[in-house]
Each structure stands twice: as C-alpha cells, then as structure tokens.
Amino acid sequence: MSKTILVTGPDLDPSAAQLVADRGYQTVHTPPYADSAVISDYLQQTGAEGIVSRMGRLDAAVMDAAPQLKVISKHGVGVDNIDIQAAAERGIPVLVATGANAVSVAEHAIALLLAAVKRILPLDAGLRAGRWEKPGFSGHEIAESTMGLMGMGAIAQATGRMAKGLGLHLLGYDPYAPDSAFEELGVTRCETVEDLLAGSDILSLHCPLTEQTRRLLNAESIAQMPKGAYVINTARGGLIDEAALVAAIQSGHLAGAGLDTFASEPPAADHPFFAVPEIVLTPHIGGVTRQAGARVGVDAVRGIFQILDGQPVAPERIINRKLLAAAQAEPAKMEK
Structure with missing residues (x-):
C-alpha cells in the first residue's frame, strides 16, 4: 500500500498538507492543468489511494490506470472535470467540500x-x-x-x-x-x-x-x-x-x-x-483565498481519510452517492 495522496495541481494549503503528514502520508502534485495521460502516469508511479482534484480531467481511463484508487475528493464543489458515473461504476466515491469556499x-x-x-x-x-x-x-x-x-x-x-x-x-x-x-x-x-x-x-x-x-x-x-x-x-x-x-x-x-x-x-x-x-x-480565482483554501483543503483531505478509514461521511458530501447505490444494486439484481 502506497501512503500517497495525489493533488492534481500545484497548491494545497499548509494546514491540509500537515494533516496528510500527520497521518504518515505524503502529497505528490501534478503540473497545473495536466491532461488525463499525465495524471494516469502520476497515479501509476505513486500508487496513490486518494486524489485531491483541482485541475485536469479525471475520466474512466485515469481510473482504470489506477486500480488502487479508493476515493476522489474535489477541492471545491464543481465536479464537471470528474466522470462521476465512471467513478461510481468502479466503486469510487467522489466527495465535495460543500460550503467551504x-x-x-x-x-x-x-x-x-x-x-x-x-x-x-x-x-x-x-x-x-x-x-x-x-x-x-x-x-x-x-x-x-x-x-x-x-x-x-x-x-x-x-x-x-x-x-x-x-x-x-x-x-x-x-x-x-x-x-x-x-x-x-x-x-x-x-x-x-x-x-x-x-x-x-x-x-x-x-x-x-x-x-x-x-x-x-x-x-x-x-x-x-x-x-x-x-x-x-x-x-x-x-x-x-x-x-x-x-x-x-x-x-x-x-x-x-x-x-x-x-x-x-x-x-x-x-x-x-x-x-x-x-x-x-478574472482567472477562476473566486474561491482562491487563504481562508477558503484552508477550509477546502482540510475538508478535501479529511474526507479522503474518512473513506480510507471506513468512517462515515456526510451524505451530501458524496456527490455520486445515488450512482454508487445504483451501481452496487445492479450486481445484486443479476445474482437473483
């Protein structure tokens, strides 16, 4: 097991990075706006179990390149860069930092x-x-x-x-x-x-x-x-x-x-x-303040560890919860 969290972008608030370090994990950052191929390479090289999604698209190909991936946590609330259906089909919860910014x-x-x-x-x-x-x-x-x-x-x-x-x-x-x-x-x-x-x-x-x-x-x-x-x-x-x-x-x-x-x-x-x-x-920086960055970063990282530890996460934070439930129900139907 690789104790690595991949951050798709150059920045993570120091308070969030400290939370990662306190858990004995390390953060690895991709370049800004990396494409899917680059993100896949980073996942394969690091064996990261969780992603803090900032920039770049996370699609089915990225997830298939990282069978060890257990959770994706958005650094914010907009998930249009994440294929939440593909994540659900692979049993990967996608979290959002609701209200933090x-x-x-x-x-x-x-x-x-x-x-x-x-x-x-x-x-x-x-x-x-x-x-x-x-x-x-x-x-x-x-x-x-x-x-x-x-x-x-x-x-x-x-x-x-x-x-x-x-x-x-x-x-x-x-x-x-x-x-x-x-x-x-x-x-x-x-x-x-x-x-x-x-x-x-x-x-x-x-x-x-x-x-x-x-x-x-x-x-x-x-x-x-x-x-x-x-x-x-x-x-x-x-x-x-x-x-x-x-x-x-x-x-x-x-x-x-x-x-x-x-x-x-x-x-x-x-x-x-x-x-x-x-x-x-302005260049998509509405939520990029020191205060919001700390709240969003900590929420994103904390959510990853809740999933990895098997701890409950507030339902409203799991943006693909209905898709996950549907994906889990489909095999059960086939078994009957």
Whole structure:
C-alpha cells in the first residue's frame, strides 16, 4: 500500500498538507492543468489511494490506470472535470467540500458585479491614460434592482445575503432546493427558468455544469432578460454560450458581465471576451483565498481519510452517492 495522496495541481494549503503528514502520508502534485495521460502516469508511479482534484480531467481511463484508487475528493464543489458515473461504476466515491469556499466566492461575485456596473476598469484605465471623464458621465445605482440567483446552494445563499446588504431584491430558481433555502433569505422562488430570467436585472449563476445546464444562457434565454441587465458567473464557464453573450452586449441588450470562469480554461489569447470592455474578467480565482483554501483543503483531505478509514461521511458530501447505490444494486439484481 502506497501512503500517497495525489493533488492534481500545484497548491494545497499548509494546514491540509500537515494533516496528510500527520497521518504518515505524503502529497505528490501534478503540473497545473495536466491532461488525463499525465495524471494516469502520476497515479501509476505513486500508487496513490486518494486524489485531491483541482485541475485536469479525471475520466474512466485515469481510473482504470489506477486500480488502487479508493476515493476522489474535489477541492471545491464543481465536479464537471470528474466522470462521476465512471467513478461510481468502479466503486469510487467522489466527495465535495460543500460550503467551504462559499464566502470567498460570494464576495468575488459581488466584486465582479460592482466592477462591471460601476465601470471601474475602464474608468481607471482612462484616468491612467490622462483622461478626466467626469463631464458627461452617468453611472448606475444598483439599490432596488433585482438579482436572480440561478441555483440556491451555499454560494448562492452567501451571495444573496451580501446582495441584500446592498439593497437588492432577490429571486431564485432551483428545483432541488428546499423551500427553507429561499424563505431564510427572503428570496422569491421562481417556478421556471423563464420567470427568473424575465425578472433579473442582475443574473448570478450558481448551478453545476451538467449536460442539462450546458449553455443554459444562450441567445434565446438572454433575449428573455430585461434590456440593460448584467450577468455574473462564478460557477462554470460552460453554462454560457460565450458567442451569444458577446453578441448580446455588443447589441446593447445586456449592459455587461462579470465572469470568473470560461468554457475552456485557460482561455485562448484571442478569446472574444478580451475585446469587450463591458466584461470584467478574472482567472477562476473566486474561491482562491487563504481562508477558503484552508477550509477546502482540510475538508478535501479529511474526507479522503474518512473513506480510507471506513468512517462515515456526510451524505451530501458524496456527490455520486445515488450512482454508487445504483451501481452496487445492479450486481445484486443479476445474482437473483
């Protein structure tokens, strides 16, 4: 047995690394955004029993190259880089660090919102270039506007709490969230995506990327939003049809956007977003703070050891728990 935890990326908070060392294990890191072949090589060379998934895709081929692999623990909550069905078929639980980075990502969502609406970046650039653009300037006040939350998980709820402090009204859509998630924040629950879009002066995306939600925000859905609305995305870039978003801003239907994620990361040097000054961009770092990094890293590592030790894990942290149950039930059916 190899007492190794593989981290698919260059960083792990020192508190999480110390937890690994205290258990007599070592961490080995892949390069950032390593492809499946490189990750497979690292798994074979190290014999790692657990993975802290940060960057790079973990697919069936990676898992088949590592029969000793017992658990995958996401450094965060987005698992679109992990084939959770393949993991379930191989009896590998996939864990998420639910809520551990919620405050940091929510703060970033609000920062992107304010930067985009208040036109902070072009005004800063103009001033540095010698322009005093106060004459003729007309800004926009966000108080009393309506923010729509697409998804009502921990990050959305944290974003909503902060948005209320800015005087925003809140709408929300999430067919899987209990009524209590809406009621505790005073969020008006929308029964359809269309209702949320039509009522959102600011649309903040907080849903996972699945085949059902891929390009959820496209030309047709954007057209349902009010003229002059803004889009904020701290979730996954694949939720947005990027060409449609650019077209909507250039046509004047949308006023701007604040985006922390891209459909493909890192983006190409000639990505169309870079030519649109109304879009504020950051490199998927909303949850990358010292405080969130410590909480997420420790949660990810602790979950690995809970699985390795046969200890119980909170059901909501096992993102493929239903798929695991189904995969385990199938052989039982065949035996009857």
